[in-house]
Amino acid sequence: MSSPPSRRQVLGGGLLLIGGYALAHGWGHRPLEPVPSPFLGASARHTLGAVFEALAPDGASGLDEVVDGVDRFLSRGDPVQGEQLRLALGVLEHLGGAGVFSFSRFSRLDLAERRAVLESWRVSRVATKRQIADALRRVVLFTWYSLPQSWDSIGYDGPLVGR
Amino acid sequence: MSIQDGDAVAGGFELQTEVCVIGSGAAGGVAAARVAESGREVVVLEEGPHIPASQMTQREEQMYARLYRDGGNQTTDDGGISVLQGRVLGGSTVVNMADIEPIPDEILAHWRTRFGLARWSVEAYRQADAECRAAIGANRIPHTELNPNNAALLRGGQRIGVEGAPFEHNRVGCVGSGYCLIGCAYDAKRSVALTWIPRALATGRGRVQTEARVARIEHHAGRVVAVHGHVVQPSNSAVRAPFTVRAEHFILAAGAIHSPLLLLRSEIGGSQVGRNLSLQPQSPCVALFPEDIVLFRGIPQSAWIHREDRSESAGLGGFRLEGVSSTPGMSAAMSTLPTDQVHRFMSSFRRVAACLCLVPDRPVGRVLDANGRPRIQYQMSADVKARMKQALHLASRAYLAAGAEAVMLPFPDASPVRTEADLAQLDRLQIRSASTPTISAHPQGTCRMGPDPATSVVDLRGFVHGLHNLQVLDASVFPTTASTHTMLPVMSTAWLGAGELS
Numbered sequence: 001m002s003s004p005p006s007r008r009q010v011l012g013g014g015l016l017l018i019g020g021y022a023l024a025h026g027w028g029h030r031p032l033e034p035v036p037s038p039f040l041g042a043s044a045r046h047t048l049g050a051v052f053e054a055l056a057p058d059g060a061s062g063l064d065e066v067v068d069g070v071d072r073f074l075s076r077g078d079p080v081q082g083e084q085l086r087l088a089l090g091v092l093e094h095l096g097g098a099g100v101f102s103f104s105r106f107s108r109l110d111l112a113e114r115r116a117v118l119e120s121w122r123v124s125r126v127a128t129k130r131q132i133a134d135a136l137r138r139v140v141l142f143t144w145y146s147l148p149q150s151w152d153s154i155g156y157d158g159p160l161v162g163r
Numbered sequence: 164m165s166i167q168d169g170d171a172v173a174g175g176f177e178l179q180t181e182v183c184v185i186g187s188g189a190a191g192g193v194a195a196a197r198v199a200e201s202g203r204e205v206v207v208l209e210e211g212p213h214i215p216a217s218q219m220t221q222r223e224e225q226m227y228a229r230l231y232r233d234g235g236n237q238t239t240d241d242g243g244i245s246v247l248q249g250r251v252l253g254g255s256t257v258v259n260m261a262d263i264e265p266i267p268d269e270i271l272a273h274w275r276t277r278f279g280l281a282r283w284s285v286e287a288y289r290q291a292d293a294e295c296r297a298a299i300g301a302n303r304i305p306h307t308e309l310n311p312n313n314a315a316l317l318r319g320g321q322r323i324g325v326e327g328a329p330f331e332h333n334r335v336g337c338v339g340s341g342y343c344l345i346g347c348a349y350d351a352k353r354s355v356a357l358t359w360i361p362r363a364l365a366t367g368r369g370r371v372q373t374e375a376r377v378a379r380i381e382h383h384a385g386r387v388v389a390v391h392g393h394v395v396q397p398s399n400s401a402v403r404a405p406f407t408v409r410a411e412h413f414i415l416a417a418g419a420i421h422s423p424l425l426l427l428r429s430e431i432g433g434s435q436v437g438r439n440l441s442l443q444p445q446s447p448c449v450a451l452f453p454e455d456i457v458l459f460r461g462i463p464q465s466a467w468i469h470r471e472d473r474s475e476s477a478g479l480g481g482f483r484l485e486g487v488s489s490t491p492g493m494s495a496a497m498s499t500l501p502t503d504q505v506h507r508f509m510s511s512f513r514r515v516a517a518c519l520c521l522v523p524d525r526p527v528g529r530v531l532d533a534n535g536r537p538r539i540q541y542q543m544s545a546d547v548k549a550r551m552k553q554a555l556h557l558a559s560r561a562y563l564a565a566g567a568e569a570v571m572l573p574f575p576d577a578s579p580v581r582t583e584a585d586l587a588q589l590d591r592l593q594i595r596s597a598s599t600p601t602i603s604a605h606p607q608g609t610c611r612m613g614p615d616p617a618t619s620v621v622d623l624r625g626f627v628h629g630l631h632n633l634q635v636l637d638a639s640v641f642p643t644t645a646s647t648h649t650m651l652p653v654m655s656t657a658w659l660g661a662g663e664l665s
Contacts, residue, residue: 057506080536119501123575123598131242131597138496141505146224146492154512156459156491159221160340161348 040071044086047093048136050107054114055140060150066143088132096121165364166213166252169374169394175404176394180206180370182664183390183410185377185425188254189653190637191416192355192363193295197661198414199366206408207369208390210376211250212397213356214257219346223490226345229397230258237420239528239539243596244442246539246603248418251346252373253356255418256650258344259604260464260487261352263301263331264647265292265655269473278642279614282623283659291655298362299333299654300353310339310461312516313486315452319561320468320484327468330485333650334462341460341488373397375406378535380413380429380633387413387633412632412664416657419606419639420530420537423620426610426635427532432620432627439611440528441644442541442603445519446594447487447497448555449571450562455513463488469557471523471646479523479646480546482554484561487519497600499575508571516562519602520554522547523646526608543601548594556586573599605649610639625660636660 040048045067052063096106096117106117121133144150151158184195187209198205214229228234232250239246249255271288274280295301306329309317313329320327337351350357363369377392390413394403415422423437464487472481489497491512498505508515528541543551559570559580570580574592578585594601613619616628619642625634636657638649645652 055502115502127241127596130595134597135242137502141495141498142492143224144492145495145509146222146490151491154491154509156512159342160338161219161221 039082040067040086040089043093044089045071047089047107050114051089051092051118051136052140052144054111054118055137056144057150057153060144062144062147062149065147066140088135091128092121092132092136166360166371166373168213169397169403172372172375172394172406173403176372176406178206178406178408180204180408180410182206182412182414183208183408184414184416185390186254186416186418186422186637187252187360187371187373188249188355188416188418188637189256189650190418190657191414192253192256192359193298193654193657194414194416194636194661195369195371196298196359196363197658198664199363199369201664202368203664204368205363205370206410207360207363207371208375208377208392208408209252209254209371209373210395210400211252211254211373213252213371213373214346216346216348216350219342219348221340221342221345221348223345223492226342230346237537237539239442239541241542241596243543244444244541244601244603246420246442246606248420248606251356252360252371253354255604256354257346257352257356259650260343260485260648261332261334261650262464262485262648263296263299263333263651265289266645266652267473267479267647270479270643270646274642278612278619280612280623280642283656287659288655291658292651294658295651295654299355299358300335301331301333302335303331304329304462304465308337308339308462309465310341310458310463310486310488311456312458312461312488313464313466315450315456315516315565315567316468316484316486316518316558316561317466319563319565319567322564323557323560325468325557325561326470327466329466330464332462332465337462339461341458341463342490343463344488345490372406376400377417377425378428380415380425380431382429382431382630382633385629386631413634414661415633415635416637418637419609420539422635422637422639423530423609424532424535424537426620426627427530428535431630431633432610433616433629435611435618435620437530437532437609439526439608439642440530440539440541441524441526441605441607441641442528443521443523443605443607443644443646444543444547444551444601444603445521446551446555446573446599446601448484448518448520448558448562448573449498450516450559450565450567451508451511451569451571452514452516452565452567456516457513458488458515458517459490461488468561469554479644480550481523482550482557483521484518484554484558485521487517489517497573498571499573499577499598499600500571501575516567518558520551520558522550522554523644526611526643528608530609543594551594552589552592556589559583559586605638605644607638607641607644607649610635611642612640613642624663625656634660634663
């Protein structure tokens with residue numbers, strides 16, 4: 001009765017990364033040891049940072065908080081989720097910059113090109129592209145707008161407990 | 164008798180009891196209380212942690228992770244639908260919208276005539292509803308407590324001639340903080356953790372063990388002997404130590420995704436286990452008003468418009484629209500606007516209104532075992548997609564009638580709707596996986612109840628066919644969707660099922 005995860009399952013997940021980052025921060029109230037060997041590795045962290053820069057509002061800070069949070073979660077959490085994320089970032093990094101006559105890694109594209117790639121993948125007819133772009137976009141937007149430094153700009157006055 | 168967390172049994176444990184309940188949500192909590200009150204000793208096993216109100220921080224990046232299964236990350240295998248379930252003492256009743264609705268008479272009649280569910284009558288269900296309503300402090304939300312978000316939906320519905328009303332809910336002393344989806348910091352939402360679980364413990368015959376994940380049900384010669392599992396770390400479900408609970412009777416109440424998963428892993432229940440999954444999909448419709456709406460404050464979901472179609476001979480059809488709140492991160496994440504427009508949209512966050520379009524579906528999905536994790540197969544049917552579009556059409560009209568400047572349909576290629584003429588675009592817009600944001604808060608089916616073992620998993624008392632001491636009493640036993648919010652339907656079913664032991 002047992003069956004392995006499908007490729008779609010591996011790549012899919014509308015809230016794929018939200019859970020990851022959220023879980024990392026969700027346990028931030030507990031003492032966290034340093035993470036000497038991040039789960040993602042330097043390359044995937046670099047790609048995630050490049051995605052954040054492309055999707056966050058102009059001038060937004062918080063890149064390190066996003067990347068570190070995701071990495072911390074993956075180093076502690078469910079390995080299946082970790083592999084999903086690493087695979088998604090790897091596919092984007094290696095295929096996101098591929099054109100008909102040119103090739104460049106996603107993270108080496110300039111900001112406008114990265115935005116264009118993510119937007120084209122988001123509305124692509126290819127389900128895997130949509131799933132990757134959708135998941136990355138969600139985690140970045142979720143993360144940014146859950147950070148207090150974004151709240152003033154949207155008129156959100158934050159939690160009521162502790163006031 | 165008390166609530167113990169994983170630290171208290173970090174080295175593992177073995178227990179012998181009369182009744183073991185797996186899961187502490189709407190089903191498990193009710194069953195545990197009824198069993199304990201009937202004079203039996205009961206042990207409740209809950210995979211998630213116990214999180215009291217004092218730990219509800221109202222921070223979404225923290226609480227989704229702590230309260231939800233997979234941190235809110237559980238999806239169908241194509242990533243198209245987020246299947247939201249609580250993983251905490253009290254289960255989804257800790258994170259739900261607290262709406263209380265019974266299984267409609269029409270659905271109970273449909274279950275009786277089409278699926279042979281003749282044991283529990285409509286009258287029995289209504290008595291169970293009354294017991295459960297009283298236990299959780301059910302009350303009707305007064306019009307004066309509708310926040311501007313829900314009031315706008317109701318007002319728009321009235322202006323276009325569509326029926327609507329406030330919900331009944333189980334909040335008592337609500338302060339209107341708006342954070343119901345990430346846990347009530349005021350104990351105003353009377354979840355199972357605050358009602359049924361204390362009731363079970365008050366008998367002196369109840370014990371709750373949190374952070375205990377059941378992995379396998381051991382059975383022999385038509386009887387379940389024990390359940391085996393592991394004490395887990397609540398942060399990442401990492402295994403700490405093994406445990407075994409032996410009992411005379413077992414009640415499985417892990418929900419419509421994880422109850423079948425456990426049966427599959429234990430090779431129990433036959434070929435129907437995991438089949439007939441309904442998700443009752445919901446997609447958002449968002450509107451921008453000229454004035455502040457502040458949807459993130461007040462009772463998040465307090466009103467509905469447009470009742471489902473209850474004349475459908477094969478179960479309910481139609482759709483319903485329900486106001487819904489959202490926190491900033493989730494609002495941005497669910498948006499389908501191009502990225503550059505999302506930030507502009509978020510700058511108007513205080514003027515945003517939102518509702519969910521709830522579409523009762525047919526049981527077309529399936530839960531499989533993917534090496535211990537659920538693989539949720541589900542494709543939205545053409546009929547459901549068509550009704551979702553009808554729902555979005557009506558929601559847009561209601562918002563425009565209520566005074567909205569624009570309505571944003573949940574499609575990446577949609578244009579803002581400023582007049583009813585703009586709704587013509589719905590004809591070309593397609594609902595696609597990982598494109599139109601869709602959630603399910605009401606998974607049902609997968610351990611269908613029925614008299615015939617060839618077409619069902621449990622009998623009319625909730626006992627697994629062929630096993631004399633294992634009941635399943637959660638939303639998985641519904642033969643079709645209950646076509647409404649599932650808290651009260653699940654509680655009443657568990658009440659009736661646990662009563663079979665008395």
